[in-house]
Amino acid sequence: MDPLVHRLGFVALNVKNLDAAIADARDVMGLSLVGQGNGRALLTSNDRHAELIFYQAEASELHTIGLEALTPAHVGEVARRARAEGLEVVSETPSLPAMEHGVTIRFSENHLVEVHTPMLRDRPSRYSGPGIHPRYIDHANLTARDPASASEEMMRVLGLKLSERTAGWELSWMRAGDGRHHTLAFVKSDAAGIHHYSWEFADFNDFKRLGDVLDTFDRKLVWGPGRHGAGDNLFVYYVDAAGFLVECTAEMERIADPEFQARVVDPGENLSNYKVVNRWGQLPSQEWIGHFIPCMGRPGH
Ligand SMILES: [Fe+2]
Structure with missing residues (x-):
């Protein structure tokens, strides 16, 4: 069977100093700040709504890896397989409104993975500002x-x-x-x-x-x-x-x-x-x- 996930969707990280993390991502990598509020910041490098997510936290930690699936059926199949493996399905609500369907699974070693339908492409493809501007x-x-x-x-x-x-x-x-x-x-x-x-x-x-x-x-x-x-x-x-x-x-x-x-x-x-x-x-x-x-x-x- 074809892979159920198509590509990396996003990386979500806990950071202690949210403002410093945002400034670094903008000044060095050249990301675009999509929005910030309630202890969370969304950044992107292209028209996808979010690619890097920072959460205000007590320490630097891996929060969640987002993986993009092409269809809701693929998301559902991942949830079914996770349950069959005895894994914890943490949420079946997408973590962002920019994703229509999403399921978050806790894998055996504690990695959280959210498999979600394609991220909304509502941002400008190109933007001005410092840093490198990755693809x-x-x-x-x-x-x-x-x-x-x-x-x-x-x-x-x-x-x-x-x-x-x-x-x-x-x-x-x-x-x-x-x-x-x-x-x-x-x-x-x-x-x-x-x-x-x-x-x-x-x-x-x-x-x-x-x-x-x-x-x-x-x-x-x-x-x-x-x-x-x-x-x-x-x-x-x-x-x-x-x-x-x-x-x-x-x-x-x-x-x-x-x-x-x-x-x-x-x-x-x-x-x-x-x-x-x-x-x-x-x-x-x-x-x-x-x-x-x-x-x-x-x-x-
Ligand atoms: Fe690598």
Whole structure:
């Protein structure tokens, strides 16, 4: 069966200083502020109503990953499969009026995923202002204590397809209906959360501009630019004002073949196999390898 989800819908994050997070997203990434109120801010980079959502909170945490399904029937099927797996269906009301249908599921390691019908396209495609202005939000790389089980559970419930993994499932990359090499990925960690999320850039020149923009704020890149072996995408990473690791990417591999056999790769000890990790040679810093922001606390736990 085709994947039940088509693409990444949004990333929702808890932040301690909402105004600082908004200012950072506008000044560095160049996002457009759609609206702010009741401790929540919606930002986007294109005509979609929201791609990045900040919630005022006590600490930086992963709130919810939104995944866009093409039809209400797909949303319903995800809810049915979640219940069949014994997972908690947290809500069947969409989190934003800009989505007609949505179901939020708590996966076994506590990741919240909202599968929703396409986000309303009611914003201008282009807008003025500082920062880079990416094309769209692209993928999220989550952390899990047991990434093999977490990956397989999401593939069963969401219909994601495995594109690539390491032999021991320390890293796995899964694609959605749009065929991009990965929309969700998992990396092994001591706790469930998010390692990074990413924006799609239009041009490699934007990578240079990002370095220069960060420099004007006396900040720096964490890793890159380079080209990942897994996914073949260009990358660069920085840490935002709330402490989240943000990847900027371009040129990701697309996989159209529904029978594609997932690759099994060896990343080497401490991600030392540059052919998988960064084909241009520079290996990740400890800051990058160890980065982690936990999932939002579970009420009553
Ligand atoms: Fe990534």
